[in-house]
Amino acid sequence: MAKTKITLEIATEIAERFKTCETRQDVYKDYPYNQSSILYALKRYGLWFNKYKTRPSSIVVAVLEHREMLENGSITAYELSKRIGCTPVYVSVLAKKYSIKLFFTKHRGKRKTVPDEVAQQIIDHLKEHGGTVNSSSRALGMGSQRVQQATRNYARRIGFEAKVYRVAHQRYGLWKILPGIPEPCYTSDYRVDALCTGCGKTFRVMLCNMRAGVSSGCHVCRKNQGNIPIMCRETQEIYRSIMSMTKDLEIKNYTSVRLTLDKEGIFEHEGFTYVYSK
Numbered sequence: 001m002a003k004t005k006i007t008l009e010i011a012t013e014i015a016e017r018f019k020t021c022e023t024r025q026d027v028y029k030d031y032p033y034n035q036s037s038i039l040y041a042l043k044r045y046g047l048w049f050n051k052y053k054t055r056p057s058s059i060v061v062a063v064l065e066h067r068e069m070l071e072n073g074s075i076t077a078y079e080l081s082k083r084i085g086c087t088p089v090y091v092s093v094l095a096k097k098y099s100i101k102l103f104f105t106k107h108r109g110k111r112k113t114v115p116d117e118v119a120q121q122i123i124d125h126l127k128e129h130g131g132t133v134n135s136s137s138r139a140l141g142m143g144s145q146r147v148q149q150a151t152r153n154y155a156r157r158i159g160f161e162a163k164v165y166r167v168a169h170q171r172y173g174l175w176k177i178l179p180g181i182p183e184p185c186y187t188s189d190y191r192v193d194a195l196c197t198g199c200g201k202t203f204r205v206m207l208c209n210m211r212a213g214v215s216s217g218c219h220v221c222r223k224n225q226g227n228i229p230i231m232c233r234e235t236q237e238i239y240r241s242i243m244s245m246t247k248d249l250e251i252k253n254y255t256s257v258r259l260t261l262d263k264e265g266i267f268e269h270e271g272f273t274y275v276y277s278k
Ligand SMILES: [Zn+2]
Pocket: 196, 197, 198, 199, 200, 201, 217, 218, 219, 220, 221, 222
């Protein structure tokens, strides 16, 4: 942070902006001082008023507007978060702050049973993203133990095996793990069915090797990896291979690009992201 003193002129300008800003963060970020220096300067110049308490952000307003729907269960925290563009967790945090009793986590008076549709929604999420009942219910902003238990009961009733999806859909280089029960081998490793997205074939692969970045695709594809097209996510531009991409972008270190793509599945360069296009 800059050491220069905040002048009366600058402090006055900031004070003026505080009166009309949406959030104070918007103002802070335009100045090279830290927040406490700014507040201290405003107080020093007698420009500080408590009425600077800023107007609530649009997210807060949206959550408050949906109070009734959140409370009677006609919208979930997850659905609302998607609609207004924030995380489900933030909706829950705001709900707590503004004493909104979320239908799907807390109940006043007699308990309502968790509807099957909610359990199904969690299971659908689990099927699509992998993980566990608990992780899926949290991701959907419905992570109460009661909902999780109800979902497990529902899964048993319809014969759905959640453990099949525990590591499913995880990606390591070209590998994409398929749903299935990992087969224990050696002392602490597992074999899983994984799809090589380079050629579309399925193999039995050691989980440890994938996670360590030792194995990042089937042998044939690893050999041909140089020929797998690379796509820029932002521009949708396709490069014939890692080699042609590094040449076009004038990146010197071909090997480190390849290793990054293998290990992380994604390579970032000057604000753009590149992935294998298959
Ligand atoms: Zn392959």
